[in-house]
Amino acid sequence: MVAVSVIMPIYNVADGLKKSIQSFLNQTYRDFELILVNDGSTDDSGNICDEFKKTDSRIQVIHQENAGSGLARNAGLDRAAGEYIYFADPDDYVEIELIKDNLKIAKENDANVVVFGYYLEEINTKGKRIKTTHLPKLSVLKTKEDFRKSFRAFRSLDSNVLWNKFYRHQYLVENNCRFTDQRVGQDALFNHLVYQNLEDIYFNQKPYYHYVSRIGSAVNHYHPDRFLLEYTIAEHFEKLITIWHYEQVYQDLISLAYWRTLYVELNNLILEDCPLSDYEKKQKISSALHHPKIQQILFSSTSSLEKKHHIKLLTFLLKNNKYSLTLKIMRAKIQISKRYYYTFNTLKKIVGT
Incomplete structure (x- = not known):
C-alpha cells in the first residue's frame, strides 16, 4: 500500500x-x-x-x-x-x-x-x-x-x-x-x-x-436537463441536513440550495446556444416554479431568502409571472459584468459541475 x-x-x-x-x-x-x-x-x-x-x-x-x-x-x-x-x-x-x-x-x-x-x-x-x-x-x-x-x-x-x-x-x-x-x-x-x-x-x-x-476562455452550453440536475443536488443536501436532524438550524442553507437550482436555470436559459423560443423559456420557468420545494421554500411568507436584495427582486418578478423581464435582468447582469466568465467558471468549479 x-x-x-x-x-x-x-x-x-x-x-x-x-x-x-x-x-x-x-x-x-x-x-x-x-x-x-x-x-x-x-x-x-x-x-x-x-x-x-x-x-x-x-x-x-x-x-x-x-x-x-x-x-x-x-x-x-x-x-x-x-x-x-x-x-x-x-x-x-x-x-x-x-x-x-x-x-x-x-x-x-x-x-x-x-x-x-x-x-x-x-x-x-x-x-x-x-x-x-x-x-x-x-x-x-x-x-x-x-x-x-x-x-x-x-x-x-x-x-x-x-x-x-x-x-x-x-x-x-x-x-x-x-x-x-x-x-x-x-x-x-x-x-x-x-x-x-x-x-x-x-x-x-x-x-x-x-x-x-x-476570463472568456470557457464556452458554456445550454443543457435541457440542467434544472433537474441541480434540483437533485439540492434534494441530496436537504437529505443530509435531515439525517443530522439539523433542519431548523440550517433551514436558510436548504433554501439557498433550492434557490440556486432556479438561478442556475435562469442562467441556462440566457446562454447564447439556448435553442428555445421566448414562449418555451417561459414554460421552462413556470415548470421549475411549480416544483414542490420551490413553492414550499422559496415562496413561503417566512422564507429567509428575501433578506438578500438581488434574490428579493428576482423572486418578486417570478411571483408576478414577469418571466421575460426576469430573463432580461439576468442577461443585463451578465453583460455589464466584466468578470462574468470568471465568476461563472468559479461557481461551476466550487459546486462540482
Missing part, C-alpha cells in the same frame, strides 16, 4: 495537462501513485498520459469511453491502493509540498479528512494573472456533533469541491462513498455522502492548490 493515491479524471485538457501532471511528479514526498483516468478524450490528452507513464513508475493510466468525471473517479478509486485519496483536476496545478504537509497532518491525527487552502488565479484576456488566497477558518472538528454544529463555517470554504481535501481511503469504503453518473454536481453529491457520518476533520491554514480561471 502506498501512502496516497492521487486520482485525476481527464477529458480534452491537452493544453494544461502536462503542467498539472508535472506538479505532482515534482512533489517532495515520493510515496504516492498518480492514477490518470482518460475519460474518452478526443484530443491529445490520452497520448500525454501514456508518455508520462513511460517516464515514472508511479503513474497508472486508465483509458475508458467517455462516462463523465464522476465515473472516471470511481474507476480511479477501484484501482487506488493509497491510505489516503486525493482528487485533482487536470487543468490546475499544485504546490510541491501538498502531499507531504497534508499527509503529515492526516497521519499524526488519524484524520478522516484534511482540508487546506488554495489560490484562486484569474487570467484576463491580456494574460495578466490576479491571485487571491483562500484559507480555512477552522482548526479541528473531532466529533460528528462538532462538525455538524460548525458546518456553516465549514461550508464557507467550498464544501462541495474535492480538490482542497485529503480523504481517508478506508473511511470512503466503510461509508460507501462513491460517485454517481450524474454529469453535473457529482462532486457535491459525493461530499454529501462523506459528510453524513464525518468526524476527525483537521484543517491546514496554508494554500496548496492553484485553481486557474481564464
